[in-house]
Amino acid sequence: MSHPRTTAASLADDLAAGRVTSVEVTQNHLDRIAEVDDRVHAFLQVDTEGALAEAAASDERRAAGRPLSALDGVPIAVKDVLATRGLPTTCGSKILEGWVPPYDATVVRKLREAGLPILGKTNMDEFAMGSSTEHSAYGPTHNPWDLDRIPGGSGGGSAAAVASYEAPLALGTDTGGSIRQPGAVTGTVGVKPTYGGVSRYGLVALANSLDQVGPVTRTVEDAALLHELIGGHDPLDSTSIDAPVGDLVGAVRAGQSGDLSGVRIGVVKELGGEGYQPGVLARFQESVDLMVGAGAEVVEVSCPSFVHALATYYLILPAEASSNLAKFDAMRYGLRVVPEGSPSAEEVMRATRDAGFGDEVKRRIILGTYALSSGYYDAYYGQAQKVRTLITRDFDAAFGQADVLVSPTAPTTAFKLGEKLDDPLAMYLNDLATIPANLAGVPGISVPSGLADEDGLPAGVQVLAPALADDRVYRVGAALEKLLTDQWGGPLLDRATGLES
Numbered sequence: 001m002s003h004p005r006t007t008a009a010s011l012a013d014d015l016a017a018g019r020v021t022s023v024e025v026t027q028n029h030l031d032r033i034a035e036v037d038d039r040v041h042a043f044l045q046v047d048t049e050g051a052l053a054e055a056a057a058s059d060e061r062r063a064a065g066r067p068l069s070a071l072d073g074v075p076i077a078v079k080d081v082l083a084t085r086g087l088p089t090t091c092g093s094k095i096l097e098g099w100v101p102p103y104d105a106t107v108v109r110k111l112r113e114a115g116l117p118i119l120g121k122t123n124m125d126e127f128a129m130g131s132s133t134e135h136s137a138y139g140p141t142h143n144p145w146d147l148d149r150i151p152g153g154s155g156g157g158s159a160a161a162v163a164s165y166e167a168p169l170a171l172g173t174d175t176g177g178s179i180r181q182p183g184a185v186t187g188t189v190g191v192k193p194t195y196g197g198v199s200r201y202g203l204v205a206l207a208n209s210l211d212q213v214g215p216v217t218r219t220v221e222d223a224a225l226l227h228e229l230i231g232g233h234d235p236l237d238s239t240s241i242d243a244p245v246g247d248l249v250g251a252v253r254a255g256q257s258g259d260l261s262g263v264r265i266g267v268v269k270e271l272g273g274e275g276y277q278p279g280v281l282a283r284f285q286e287s288v289d290l291m292v293g294a295g296a297e298v299v300e301v302s303c304p305s306f307v308h309a310l311a312t313y314y315l316i317l318p319a320e321a322s323s324n325l326a327k328f329d330a331m332r333y334g335l336r337v338v339p340e341g342s343p344s345a346e347e348v349m350r351a352t353r354d355a356g357f358g359d360e361v362k363r364r365i366i367l368g369t370y371a372l373s374s375g376y377y378d379a380y381y382g383q384a385q386k387v388r389t390l391i392t393r394d395f396d397a398a399f400g401q402a403d404v405l406v407s408p409t410a411p412t413t414a415f416k417l418g419e420k421l422d423d424p425l426a427m428y429l430n431d432l433a434t435i436p437a438n439l440a441g442v443p444g445i446s447v448p449s450g451l452a453d454e455d456g457l458p459a460g461v462q463v464l465a466p467a468l469a470d471d472r473v474y475r476v477g478a479a480l481e482k483l484l485t486d487q488w489g490g491p492l493l494d495r496a497t498g499l500e501s
């Protein structure tokens, strides 16, 4: 019962019924990490002692009949971009090596207040820049479906931890797709909540106007349970929305009936076709057909500005990132490289940033600094902000015709490690379908859509809803998950064989 394959929802039931203890469940996951993580490398830090201590405290609360939440005692992994008090937080970068935050991110505090033992910190592309986790300064994460392939990025560590049963739950962050795209290529579920729906306090910022924390799980129900726990207003985050999270688990229940009558599904014309793998498109079409069979009405919608989303994102993101990363100046955090002789502060800064940042981070700092420089600001950054508004308007118009929008989550299945590493543009193209949601702040989920190529690798379907209508992505996501799982005769992840040998 406490087998690591159990979902968070059933672990919660088992814990509540006294069938297992949190110490057993947590130890099982730590054992699984010990068994497979030298091959997967999902974790940068495993906090064995801390997790077991939290688990023991949880068991005491359960014994006293005072659990802190439904998920009290269910362990979780946390992406290394979220500040964890007393636990190193590196953002996958050498420049933060050895930094131990003196405080918890709000979402981490909420996990602790709800009694979830934290198993450790997961690997990621440096400062969340990337789609493959290969830009981590600590080496790549491997996809549990095929260890020679990427697990997506930037949150490949969280997705791989969940896909390889090292953790039932994980937290990720999604700035341009880093929760949803790893979900698609690892056969897991990932949710990017409405911008402002989950606190960003203590999330080391990549691009403040795009970043959002969200759940990484194996089922839509688990994502809803976690989302309800981390969501809600936070006075420490000035962009946090003062609105209730909503009944997301209720929305999942409604969806699990498999009935979608009355739901209008918009297929976005611009998110498909050229550049998408045929198998990915075929699985997507099957999902649409299943939803029609369940009573949904399908309409084709056009969002003409989406073709500019990638270019817009790669101006706004580097601009924000270059200014965020200016704080890594060798004085305040982590690494300090002091050149020989009696170097000036500027020379120390230069040497530290040169040694501490990887190539992709440097590339984006240069791009962003250029886009923000005087004389170019209006032509690049200003222009990008205008196009961003057009993209938001496209969403508004589309949501006038449909309750949710759907598309493939990522254009391809997991590619081979190293395949796109020397081609930044090819890497950026992975986020073609996910980026528009970040630019407009709307919520989205990625749900596995099936095996999409001759190597038997998974793909995902993305469901997007208007801002603050996160419940819709859960309802439709849960319905689709049910329809597909019934067809497969069990979870898709059961077919992942990368770790069997």
Ligand code: GLN
Pocket (backbone or CB within 6 Å): 128, 129, 130, 131, 153, 154, 173, 174, 175, 176, 177, 178, 179, 206, 317, 431
């Ligand atoms: N892959 C995208 C990028 O490199 C998205 C990153 C993210 O969502 N953190 O920017």
